[in-house]
Amino acid sequence: MTRTFQVSLEQQVFSVEAEQPILNAALEQGIAWPHRCRQGVCCRCLARRISGELVYHGMAPMLSNAEQQQGWFLACLASAESDLTISLEG
Numbered sequence: 001m002t003r004t005f006q007v008s009l010e011q012q013v014f015s016v017e018a019e020q021p022i023l024n025a026a027l028e029q030g031i032a033w034p035h036r037c038r039q040g041v042c043c044r045c046l047a048r049r050i051s052g053e054l055v056y057h058g059m060a061p062m063l064s065n066a067e068q069q070q071g072w073f074l075a076c077l078a079s080a081e082s083d084l085t086i087s088l089e090g
């Protein structure tokens with residue numbers, strides 16, 4: 001059974017399946033999310049986790065530990081591990 005989580009992004013809410021990149025789920029549901037490479041290189045999809053848990057499958061993000069501890073993540077690589085509240089702004 002696939003787990004599905006809710007992602008709150010400012011005034012919008014969308015759903016994401018476990019192991020699905022958050023960016024893919026957002027774009028499929030009509031969220032205007034800046035992006036380019038979808039491979040963890042350009043950092044255009046950078047977002048900030050306010051609450052909840054996320055995980056990277058496969059490729060590690062090109063972000064420092066400090067940036068990750070501050071909540072920054074790459075949405076093209078990260079998946080949800082719980083319901084999330086996130087922001088596209090610092």
Ligand code: FES
Nearest residue numbers: 038040043045076
């Ligand atoms: S879209 Fe390029 S790093 Fe995510």
